Amino acid sequence: MREMSARLIARLTAHADSLLDLSAPLTPDEQREIVVRMLAEMLPLDEERRTEVVVWLSFAAAARTRPELRAHADELYDGLLVLTTRILEGARRAGRLRPDSDIAVEARRLCALLDGLSLESAFHPRRLDADTMLAVLRTHLAALTPAAAC
Template sequence: MPKIVDPEARRRAVAQAVLTVVARHGLEHASLRNVAEEAGLAIGSIRHYFADHDELMTFTMRELSRRIGERIRTHAERLLAPDADIDRRAATEELLAEFLPLDDTRREEAVLWITFTAATHTRAELRPHAAEMQQDMHALIVRVLSEAQRMGGLPAGLDADLEAHRLAALLDGLTLQAALLPDRMPPEQQRQVLRRHLDALTSGR
């Protein structure tokens, strides 16, 4: 009896092979041949699931985003639940910390995300998803800040939209520094910078 293959699971396995190749050798080495070799498949099998190299790269970027997003959504659902009996300040910090490379997994994801977003300069097919990811991040931070305002944890006059841009810029900057220079920006220092920024927001400074 022929083996039944889950197409979506196979596509995700191929995307993982792309990520492995990119993490080791860079995006320029993620050819169909190298990806097929990493995945243990024939090139023809890769072409069965992806029309071309551009589609494969776009799917891989979305898969990376999906993995990051799933962790963030878990924190967001807990924090934004209307009847949540939690320390909201601590929960907010933990949610935002998911954007930072605080362990090996998140550091590798950060390096991969930086690699893919840098490639949008020359690979137009990747730009829409990079923009979508940034928009989703901004919308989530606005929701978190607005809810904190509603609960009295932040000053009522705070411009949530502007502060979301500031916070996103801080997270992006910390991620870039920690991914490229991990010895100069270790996890605890990243947390300290984030915590100091949240303290300033709380006090209205």
């Protein structure tokens, strides 16, 4: 699980570095696409990420009854919550988040969306393909954007 976490963090860091690279200013559309790709790292869009989701689900289930695993499971979930919160805070600073949005609630809602898509895809892989998961994610993020920023 720690090795898988390290691979995921490396992929997320590469996306974050792209967002923070001041040498190549990004358009709002480019920024949005990097955020989609970053969040999509947690979705089972390909074989590697499908395997990671299955490992994560098995690990999270085991952590419910094995206290020695609980801290790491909590750390991973907390990391996802921190990531989604930071993304939403950045969107607010850039004027790309509805001003009435409650960031704490929206971060949890985004985590629940990612978890739900991952869970559904893991249990019913033929019912939910990569394009549909990405469309759901993009639609959710677009709904958080003020109309003037679209």
